[in-house]
Amino acid sequence: MPSLYLYIKESAMDLKIFYSLLGGDLPKGQQKEDMFNYFNSLVGKSEFIKKRESPKTSCGSCIQRVKTSLWKFYHTLPEEQKLDDLEFTGKFVAHNMPRYVRKEIAKG
Numbered sequence: 001m002p003s004l005y006l007y008i009k010e011s012a013m014d015l016k017i018f019y020s021l022l023g024g025d026l027p028k029g030q031q032k033e034d035m036f037n038y039f040n041s042l043v044g045k046s047e048f049i050k051k052r053e054s055p056k057t058s059c060g061s062c063i064q065r066v067k068t069s070l071w072k073f074y075h076t077l078p079e080e081q082k083l084d085d086l087e088f089t090g091k092f093v094a095h096n097m098p099r100y101v102r103k104e105i106a107k108g
Contacts, residue, residue, distance in 0.1 A: 015083055018074055022086075022100065024093075026063050039066050048072040068097040075100075 017038045027035050036055035048069045075098040089099045
């Protein structure tokens with residue numbers, strides 16, 4: 001699947017979107033729009049992202065589904081593709097979403 005990773009690397013939005021998705025809050029405003037744009041740019045390139053989602057939705061379940069799908073996508077990337085300062089906690093939260101934190105927080 002090298003083409004997938006090449007696509008991600010050259011994507012208009014890079015993996016830095018995941019910094020804004022840390023924590024349990026639902027994205028709002030520009031953060032939500034960026035999340036949906038990134039999600040929709042990956043449609044068909046991951047088993048977790050199969051169809052476009054409307055960024056205009058105000059449905060909390062829909063927003064959570066997009067966020068969860070993005071984290072599942074991120075979790076399946078090879079380690080060399082992931083952000084250096086994010087660490088998987090070893091835990092999965094609601095909807096089997098992998099939980100990541102910044103490494104400095106993980107150390108405590």
